[in-house]
Amino acid sequence: MVNISTEEKILKAAVEVFTQKGRHGAKMQEIADKAGINKAMLHYYFRSKEKLYVKVFREVFVKTFGGLHIIFDPDIPFTKALENFIDQYIDKIDKNPHIPLFIINELGEGAGTAVTVLQEALKNGEFKLPMAFLQMLNKALENNEIRKVDPLQFMISVIGLCVYYFIAEPLFTNVFMLVYKMENSGGFDRPKFIEQRKKAIFDLIYNGIKK
Amino acid sequence: MVNISTEEKILKAAVEVFTQKGRHGAKMQEIADKAGINKAMLHYYFRSKEKLYVKVFREVFVKTFGGLHIIFDPDIPFTKALENFIDQYIDKIDKNPHIPLFIINELGEGAGTAVTVLQEALKNGEFKLPMAFLQMLNKALENNEIRKVDPLQFMISVIGLCVYYFIAEPLFTNVFMLVYKMENSGGFDRPKFIEQRKKAIFDLIYNGIKK
DNA sequence: GTCTATAATGTGATAGAC
């Protein structure tokens, strides 16, 4: 990929700006600047801000969450799959920390583009994660591998545990600063913290559902 | 309160619009319409959109999270306090479902108004929740009431479990629709689901940390 | 395809009458 096309440059810049600033906060000028071209080109390639946004949302959603269902391979034990999921899901979010909040915000705008994309992705198999998770969980419940839990509630809990820190990071870092100051600690080592987070989530869940 | 003042009407409308549309999505015209007055009055009372936003953020943040620390009363057992917290925190969010995402989004805008308000509230005692939670948790750990856990990680987990569903509700309702259709279920009873959520969270945590 | 210049619109803010 020696020569990246103008269209690709625009899309790449648009992903950055839309995911970081949101639908309303994003400005066409900033996207143009980041792509190294001018505003007119954005409209030449994508007609309008709205159409560009739709492309960005669909691509971001599918690329981020499209492949994760393979973690729930029926041939490995549920507990191990869960551990893998926590590990890989958090790694993915950590590499794209703005994306969960971006998707949540756009889905919250009510019936419209984002919700339509989600529904289509659920139907056409581009977003198999929830069903793969629920199927493996139901099998583990049937086989009495784990304590009885409500499948939907449990799924929300696992995903929430993985995602929430990244969404609310500014809130927690400020609380940490207060705590660390009180403890005369060595400050905040973020990579170490992320690894500890994985372990804390798995420990909580594992002990929460083991028989 | 027979006669609500114009300033109060504006603030009430501004809270609604800002929390639902965000800082950039909110329009002064919509706030004016909702308050039943015209745009000029907004500037007469608050000078600028920015100043009005600051008032709204501070008020919303303190009113929503300012009083919750009293749940962690040292005289009651930690497990019971945790159960109360889950119950009351979720009730509060359920009554103001847009507020967590609003606060998270504004804190994510980087150093600025929202972060400043948070830091002040942490210092001046308007936001005692994190410290109250951590103190009670540390005591429970010292007394060997619960399994050994990392206090900060555990706090994030509890809050995330309570908040995440409300933040990502549009995502999950769409998944539910798919699941319920497959199961020929009677559809989605939201109030019942919220009560089940409280129970699911407490069960997971309780089993996750009990000795 | 790419650019500059400009139109068209939306929105925050103000002036001035009452």
Place this chain on the structure above:
DNA sequence: GTCTATCACATTATAGAC
């Protein structure tokens, strides 16, 4: 204090030359 009318500016979108 409240209103209408208007300004000033930012931003999306287009026209037209190269």
